[in-house]
Amino acid sequence: MGSPQQHDLPSPVTSAGRDGLDVLLSDPARAVIALDFDGTLAPIVPDPEQARAHPGAVRALAALAPQVASVAVITGRPAGVAVRHGGFAGVPGLEHLVVLGHYGAERWDAVTGTVHAPAPHPGVAAVRAELPGVLESVGAWRGTWIEEKGRAVAVHTRRAADPQAAFEALRAPLSDLAARHGLIVEPGRLVLELRPPGMDKGAALSAYVREVGATSVLYGGDDLGDLSAFAAVDELRKDGVPGLLVCSGSSEVTELAERADVVVDGPEGVVGLLSGLAGAISSRT
Numbered sequence: 001m002g003s004p005q006q007h008d009l010p011s012p013v014t015s016a017g018r019d020g021l022d023v024l025l026s027d028p029a030r031a032v033i034a035l036d037f038d039g040t041l042a043p044i045v046p047d048p049e050q051a052r053a054h055p056g057a058v059r060a061l062a063a064l065a066p067q068v069a070s071v072a073v074i075t076g077r078p079a080g081v082a083v084r085h086g087g088f089a090g091v092p093g094l095e096h097l098v099v100l101g102h103y104g105a106e107r108w109d110a111v112t113g114t115v116h117a118p119a120p121h122p123g124v125a126a127v128r129a130e131l132p133g134v135l136e137s138v139g140a141w142r143g144t145w146i147e148e149k150g151r152a153v154a155v156h157t158r159r160a161a162d163p164q165a166a167f168e169a170l171r172a173p174l175s176d177l178a179a180r181h182g183l184i185v186e187p188g189r190l191v192l193e194l195r196p197p198g199m200d201k202g203a204a205l206s207a208y209v210r211e212v213g214a215t216s217v218l219y220g221g222d223d224l225g226d227l228s229a230f231a232a233v234d235e236l237r238k239d240g241v242p243g244l245l246v247c248s249g250s251s252e253v254t255e256l257a258e259r260a261d262v263v264v265d266g267p268e269g270v271v272g273l274l275s276g277l278a279g280a281i282s283s284r285t
Contacts, residue, residue: 009276010262012244016237017261020244023216024068028281031068032214034205034229035270037075037082039222040248043267044189046159048147053086054267060274062093067281070212073099074201076186076193076225078150079108079115089113102151103195104204120151121196123181128153130177131194138173152195163190188223189252202228209236218277220246220270223253230259246273 012018024031035041042051065071071094075082079101083089088097088110099108106117131153135144143160146153155174160166167190175185178194186193201221209217217236219229233243247260248270257263264273 008272009280010264010273012261014261016242017244020216020218020237020242020261023242024218024244024277025280025284027215028068030213030215032070032072032209032212032217033064033068033274033277034072034074034208034217034219036201036221036223036226036229036248037073037077037086039189039267040220040270041073041086041267044158044222046156047145048154048156051085053088054271056271056275057267058087058091058094060271060278061088061097062091063278064274064281065095065097066093067278069214070208071097072205072208073097074104074204074208074229075099075101076103076149076152076154076195076201077101079106079117083108098208100204100208102149103199103201104207105151105196105199117151121183123178123183123196124151124153124194126181127177127183127194131155134173134177135170138169144170147191149193149195151199152193154191154193156191158190167192186225188225193225200228201226202230202232205229206232206236209241214241216242216244218244218246220248220273221256222248222266224255226256227259230256246270 012021038051041057042053045051079099082099095110097110106115108115145156157163157166174192178185183194184197219233230245233245237243245261247257247263248266249263264270
C-alpha cells in the first residue's frame with residue numbers, strides 16, 4: 001500500500017486537512033474533487049480571454065477523474081467559456097466532469113456536452129450599459145478591462161498604470177452602480193465583478209457534494225471568491241464530510257493561504273497535486 005509521500009503529495013498542516021486527505025485516499029470512489037479555474041487550473045493573465053488551462057491540467061484530471069466520484073470545476077466564468085479555455089470537451093477519462101459556471105447558475109456536463117442555465121438577471125444588462133460612463137467619470141478607465149461574463153460583468157485593473165490604485169478608486173462607485181440594479185460587487189485579484197446576489201462558489205459546492213453523496217471533498221482555489229467554498233468545506237466537515245482545502249498560492253491573496261490545509265505553487269503546483277493523488281490512489285487499488 002502506497003503512502004502520500006511516495007507520490008509527492010504535500011502533508012496538510014492541519015489535523016482536519018490530514019483527515020480529509022486520509023479519507024479521500026482510502027475511499028476515492030466517493031470523493032469529489034472541486035477546483036476553481038482562473039489562477040488554479042489556469043495561470044492568471046492580463047487578458048482573461050487569453051487564459052488557458054495549464055498544459056498538464058487536462059492530463060492530470062483525466063488520470064484522476066475515473067478514480068473518484070466526480071470532478072467539478074466551479075468558476076465565475078460562463079460554463080461554456082471555461083470548457084473551451086480548459087479544453088475539457090471530448091477528453092477520454094473526463095466523461096463525468098461537471099463545470100459549474102457563474103458560481104453554479106450554469107452547468108455543463110461532459111456526458112451530454114450541453115449547458116443548462118436559467119434566464120439572466122436583468123440588472124446585469126443595465127449595469128453593462130452604464131459601466132463605461134462610470135469608469136470615465138472616475139478617471140480610472142485607462143488600462144482597465146471590462147470582461148463580459150454573460151450573467152455578470154467584471155472590471156480588471158491589472159493592465160492599469162497603477163493597478164491597485166485603480167482597483168481601490170473603483171470599489172465604491174462600482175458598488176453604488178451594482179446596488180442601484182440589485183447586484184453585488186465581488187472583489188478579486190485586481191478585478192471587481194458585478195453579479196447577482198446569492199451566487200457563490202460555496203453554495204454551488206455544498207449543493208453538488210450533497211447531490212453526489214460524497215463522503216469527502218477537496219476544494220482548490222486562489223482568490224477571495226473561493227473563501228465561500230472554503231467556508232462550505234468547513235461546514236461539511238461539521239456535518240461529517242471530511243475535506244481538504246488547497247490554495248493555489250499567490251502573494252496577492254494571503255487570506256486564502258492562511259486558511260488552507262495545503263498551499264501549492266500556482267497552477268503548476270495544482271497539476272502536481274492532482275497527479276500525485278492519481279498515483280497514490282492507483283497504488284492502493
